[in-house]
Amino acid sequence: MNELLSASRQGWARHPAVVRIGRYIDLDRSDLDDLYRLIEGQTTIKKRKELIIDGDRYRKLCFVEDGFAVRYKLLRNGKRQIINVVMPGDVVGIPSSFLERAAWSVTAVTDLKFQVCSIEDFVGLCYRRPQFGLVLTWLAVQELAILSEHITNTGRRTPLERLAHFLLEMHNRLALVGRAGEASFDLPFSQEVIGDALGLSVPHLNRMLAKLRADRLLAVDGRRIVFADVSALEVLGHFQPMKLARIPVPHNFG
Amino acid sequence: MNELLSASRQGWARHPAVVRIGRYIDLDRSDLDDLYRLIEGQTTIKKRKELIIDGDRYRKLCFVEDGFAVRYKLLRNGKRQIINVVMPGDVVGIPSSFLERAAWSVTAVTDLKFQVCSIEDFVGLCYRRPQFGLVLTWLAVQELAILSEHITNTGRRTPLERLAHFLLEMHNRLALVGRAGEASFDLPFSQEVIGDALGLSVPHLNRMLAKLRADRLLAVDGRRIVFADVSALEVLGHFQPMKLARIPVPHNFG
DNA sequence: CGAAATTTTGATCACGTTCAACTTCAGTGG
DNA sequence: CCACTGAAGTTGAACGTGATCAAAATTTCG
Numbered sequence: 001m002n003e004l005l006s007a008s009r010q011g012w013a014r015h016p017a018v019v020r021i022g023r024y025i026d027l028d029r030s031d032l033d034d035l036y037r038l039i040e041g042q043t044t045i046k047k048r049k050e051l052i053i054d055g056d057r058y059r060k061l062c063f064v065e066d067g068f069a070v071r072y073k074l075l076r077n078g079k080r081q082i083i084n085v086v087m088p089g090d091v092v093g094i095p096s097s098f099l100e101r102a103a104w105s106v107t108a109v110t111d112l113k114f115q116v117c118s119i120e121d122f123v124g125l126c127y128r129r130p131q132f133g134l135v136l137t138w139l140a141v142q143e144l145a146i147l148s149e150h151i152t153n154t155g156r157r158t159p160l161e162r163l164a165h166f167l168l169e170m171h172n173r174l175a176l177v178g179r180a181g182e183a184s185f186d187l188p189f190s191q192e193v194i195g196d197a198l199g200l201s202v203p204h205l206n207r208m209l210a211k212l213r214a215d216r217l218l219a220v221d222g223r224r225i226v227f228a229d230v231s232a233l234e235v236l237g238h239f240q241p242m243k244l245a246r247i248p249v250p251h252n253f254g
Numbered sequence: 255m256n257e258l259l260s261a262s263r264q265g266w267a268r269h270p271a272v273v274r275i276g277r278y279i280d281l282d283r284s285d286l287d288d289l290y291r292l293i294e295g296q297t298t299i300k301k302r303k304e305l306i307i308d309g310d311r312y313r314k315l316c317f318v319e320d321g322f323a324v325r326y327k328l329l330r331n332g333k334r335q336i337i338n339v340v341m342p343g344d345v346v347g348i349p350s351s352f353l354e355r356a357a358w359s360v361t362a363v364t365d366l367k368f369q370v371c372s373i374e375d376f377v378g379l380c381y382r383r384p385q386f387g388l389v390l391t392w393l394a395v396q397e398l399a400i401l402s403e404h405i406t407n408t409g410r411r412t413p414l415e416r417l418a419h420f421l422l423e424m425h426n427r428l429a430l431v432g433r434a435g436e437a438s439f440d441l442p443f444s445q446e447v448i449g450d451a452l453g454l455s456v457p458h459l460n461r462m463l464a465k466l467r468a469d470r471l472l473a474v475d476g477r478r479i480v481f482a483d484v485s486a487l488e489v490l491g492h493f494q495p496m497k498l499a500r501i502p503v504p505h506n507f508g
Numbered sequence: 509c510g511a512a513a514t515t516t517t518g519a520t521c522a523c524g525t526t527c528a529a530c531t532t533c534a535g536t537g538g
Numbered sequence: 539c540c541a542c543t544g545a546a547g548t549t550g551a552a553c554g555t556g557a558t559c560a561a562a563a564t565t566t567c568g
Contacts, residue, residue: 073406075492081410083402095398098391100497104402123502126388130380133387137352140394144349147401148337148358152327155408155453156335159524190546199409201525206548238329243354248377413556444514455557460516476565 012036015115016089016177017063023176024138025131025247034125035132038117039063045112052096052106059119062092067112068188071096071104072196082197084146085170085189089177093119094140110188134247145242146173154199157238162198163208164237167218167225172241183227266290269369270343270431271317277430278392279385279501288379289386292371293317299366306350306360313373316346321366322442325350325358326450336451338400339424339443343431347373348394364442388501399496400427408453411492416452417462418491421472421479426495437481 012018012032021027027035043062045051051069052058069086083104086092096102097119126133149169153162170187174180195205212218217233219226227233234240266272266286275281281289297316299305305323306312323340337358340346350356351373380387403423407416424441428434449459466472471487473480481487488494 071402073402073410075406075410079410081406083405095395095402098395098499099399100499103399103494103496120502123388124504127384127504130382130384130387133384133391134377134380136391137387137394140391140398141349141352143398144394144401145353145357147398147405148325148327148349151337151401151404151408152329152335154405156327156329156333191548192546202546203526203548203550204524207524210548240357242357245352245354248374250378250381445516446514456514457516457518457558458556461556464516 009033009036015063015065016179017065017091017115020089020177021135021139023246024244025135025249027131031129031131034129038121038125039115040117042113042115044114045108047108047110047112049108049112050105051092051108051112052102052104054102054105056102057100058093058096058102060093060097060116061119061122062114062116064088064090064092064112064114067114068109069106069112070109070193070197071106073104080196081199082193084143084150085173085197087170087173087177088179091139094136094143109193131247131249138244138247142244145244149242150197152238159198159200159204159208160211161237162200163194163205163212164217164233165239166194166198166237167227168230168233168237168239171225171227183230185225186223187225188223263287263290269317269319270433271319271345271369274343274431275389275393277500278498279389279503281385285383285385288383292375292379293369294371296367296369298368299362301362301364301366303362303366304359305346305362305366306356306358308356308359310356311354312347312350312356314347314351314370315373315376316368316370318342318344318346318366318368321368322363323360323366324363324447324451325360327358334450335453336447338397338404339427339451341424341427341431342433345393348390348397363447385501385503392498392501396498399498403496406492413452413454413458413462414465415491416454417448417459417466418471418487419493420448420452420491421481422484422487422491422493425479425481437484439479440477441479442477 018032051062054074064086066088069092070082071084071086072080072082074080086106092106092114096104096106122132122136126136146169149165153165157165171180171185174185179185191202191205191209195202198205200208209220213220217227217229217236219228272286272289305316308328318340320342323346324336325338325340326334326336328334340360346360346368350358350360376386376390380390400423403419407419411419425434425439428439433439445456445459445463449456452459454462463474467474471481471483471490473482
């Protein structure tokens with residue numbers, strides 16, 4: 001993807017976050033113009049850099065164009081729990097920017113490229129164009145759906161099931177923004193990251209990954225994951241793709 | 255609380271859901287009128303009755319006035335994971351009503367009294383009064399914050415820490431709608447429910463509860479929980495109350 | 509009062525953590 | 539180009555926690 005293009009008004013409609021929003025609601029040219037005008041600038045941060053720090057006040061929305069990050073909590077005992085993975089098309093700042101003080105940290109796992117606007121400006125737009133308030137709701141609800149599955153994962157699924165579910169979810173989400181093949185995708189996470197997402201130790205995660213390979217359910221080549229048997233994985237991980245309804249538009253509107 | 259009062263326009267301003275929304279944004283009389291007009295009716299369902307069934311299409315918002323419910327996932331192997339607890343002031347239908355098909359079930363744990371409106375009507379109101387779209391966002395974000403902590407709980411906290419955190423969270427949420435004392439509250443959950451919320455077996459949960467009592471951190475009398483040492487519990491459970499920012503209102507907006 | 513649900517206690521055992529060592533790989537400078 | 543370094547992946551052994559199963563005690567409710 002052309003770097004200049006994405007930052008420009010021309011490339012805006014192809015921005016993965018805009019593409020994702022477009023699945024919920026039809027945005028016309030003036031909607032996109034108004035949204036684009038909120039953007040204060042484009043940023044690229046290096047991997048391992050912190051975007052949001054637990055306890056800070058944060059008031060921005062970052063529309064991720066490229067790269068991966070994680071939102072996580074660090075506990076006293078040094079353990080880390082990753083709450084959610086941030087990927088292209090996701091919006092950093094949900095939910096941290098809505099709290100008086102962020103209750104989690106967000107760190108880039110790869111180099112991360114995103115467009116930033118202030119939460120106040122976005123809310124201002126919501127008053128002028130109510131559909132954007134609903135877009136924000138829909139974005140939050142999609143994250144709710146993801147976190148709900150994540151709770152089921154860490155709470156009641158076995159380590160093997162968790163891993164299967166996690167990989168299927170990553171594939172599903174990446175596919176929604178055109179970053180995954182039919183049954184394969186690149187996942188630039190170390191096993192430590194995956195372990196912290198699933199609440200597992202690195203050695204055990206490693207064994208579960210080895211088991212999925214040994215059982216011929218998937219193949220791993222470097223950072224590339226290839227599903228060898230999608231339906232077996234889906235059964236194993238209790239995975240069911242979730243579909244958000246579209247945002248209703250009243251007849252007398254727009 | 256007077257039953258007729260709550261269902262009437264007069265009692266509407268004191269409805270716990272309205273009170274909760276009032277913490278995010280000031281609603282004037284006409285806002286409340288418009289919201290009240292969406293209500294299709296009041297319902298009371300018996301405990302153990304299902305409100306939403308996994309896989310069904312559901313398109314309503316239920317503003318809970320009284321009682322408790324749980325949103326949960328039932329797995330093949332019979333295990334149940336409770337995703338979140340629903341209490342007075344909460345809105346059932348977030349997130350289920352936004353999906354093509356509900357991905358979880360919601361069941362009343364006690365008798366449950368609530369007011370219902372359709373999601374389409376609410377969205378319609380959001381177009382006429384954009385502040386309600388933001389209210390919906392804020393409600394979803396608050397649930398996001400709760401679920402995020404829940405993931406940390408099941409993923410990386412020890413059973414004792416989990417339980418401490420859970421009880422503090424329940425107390426905190428109940429206090430927000432005036433249903434808890436300074437350091438005590440009624441929690442009408444069996445240990446099976448709490449275990450399914452925390453991803454623990456009933457016997458082990460029972461032992462952890464006994465330990466909290468033995469360590470003089472809390473006392474239990476029937477369904478009443480009394481914190482004997484709040485700050486010790488907060489340290490144990492890594493608990494920090496979260497505060498949502500208020501919804502900004504632009505100056506040029508009525 | 510009897511039946512059912514819930515809480516409590518105990519014994520056993522499997523699973524997953526912990527700790528440690530070793531291997532492999534990627535990146536860097538000699 | 540290879541030696542060196544640190545990070546990431548892999549494997550093994552020992553231990554402890556929390557699940558499981560079972561049964562008793564207690565409470566709730568019809």
